[in-house]
Amino acid sequence: MVPAYRITRLTSDASVIADLSELLIHIVANGGSVSFMHPLTSEKATAFWKTSLAAADRGERVVLGCYDGDVLAGTVTLLLDCPPNQPHRAEIAKMMTHVNYRGKGIASALLQAAENIAVEQGRTLLNLDTAADEGAAGFYERHGYTKAGIIPDYAFKPLGGLTDTILYYKKIGKNDSLNS
Numbered sequence: 001m002v003p004a005y006r007i008t009r010l011t012s013d014a015s016v017i018a019d020l021s022e023l024l025i026h027i028v029a030n031g032g033s034v035s036f037m038h039p040l041t042s043e044k045a046t047a048f049w050k051t052s053l054a055a056a057d058r059g060e061r062v063v064l065g066c067y068d069g070d071v072l073a074g075t076v077t078l079l080l081d082c083p084p085n086q087p088h089r090a091e092i093a094k095m096m097t098h099v100n101y102r103g104k105g106i107a108s109a110l111l112q113a114a115e116n117i118a119v120e121q122g123r124t125l126l127n128l129d130t131a132a133d134e135g136a137a138g139f140y141e142r143h144g145y146t147k148a149g150i151i152p153d154y155a156f157k158p159l160g161g162l163t164d165t166i167l168y169y170k171k172i173g174k175n176d177s178l179n180s
């Protein structure tokens, strides 16, 4: 990743919510499968990030942003609020890099930062899902995630048409060798 980029934990702030909303709308418009359909309204995107950052403020998740100066180039969310019988697990979600910033290592750096936080929090298992069509399966496999399975016709792509989803997991932290 270019050294000038800065990865930071995001908290509830009007300008941060505006940046995240703009990025989410852009990603969905460009075919990114991140739970929303195109066209995504500013109201829906803002409501999503307000709720997400409120959860981050409560420590239930970590939302990371990668900034190039004042421009939000990418983001990822680490979901920490797991059920009582899964205190060792966390989930990677809402990984996205602005089209103009792709291929510069931003998502890789965000993923590494999220994994480091998960380890700090004592988590030993990460899971995630990604669309089979135009998703990020290859990206996660390069980063050591193991394919657990495929659910057919799981979700609509943002521009229409069903896609399978692929489930991934990765063991992390001190216990990864013990658990494998």
Ligand SMILES: CC(C)(COP(=O)(O)OP(=O)(O)OC[C@H]1O[C@@H](n2cnc3c(N)ncnc32)[C@H](O)[C@@H]1OP(=O)(O)O)[C@@H](O)C(=O)NCCC(=O)NCCS
Pocket: 027, 031, 032, 033, 034, 074, 094, 095, 096, 097, 098, 101, 102, 103, 104, 105, 106, 107, 108, 109, 129, 130, 131, 134, 135, 136, 137, 138, 139, 142
């Ligand atoms: C997936 C995504 C986040 C990657 O962002 P990025 O910042 O360009 O990723 P990086 O630059 O860190 O990529 C690292 C490597 O993975 C590769 N890569 C990126 N996306 C990939 C994909 N979908 N499939 C296979 N390889 C991929 C890159 O070519 C790069 O390879 P290299 O190191 O050999 O050059 C970005 O393409 C994106 O926002 N996609 C739309 C939203 C989405 O699908 N998010 C995932 C939801 S689970």
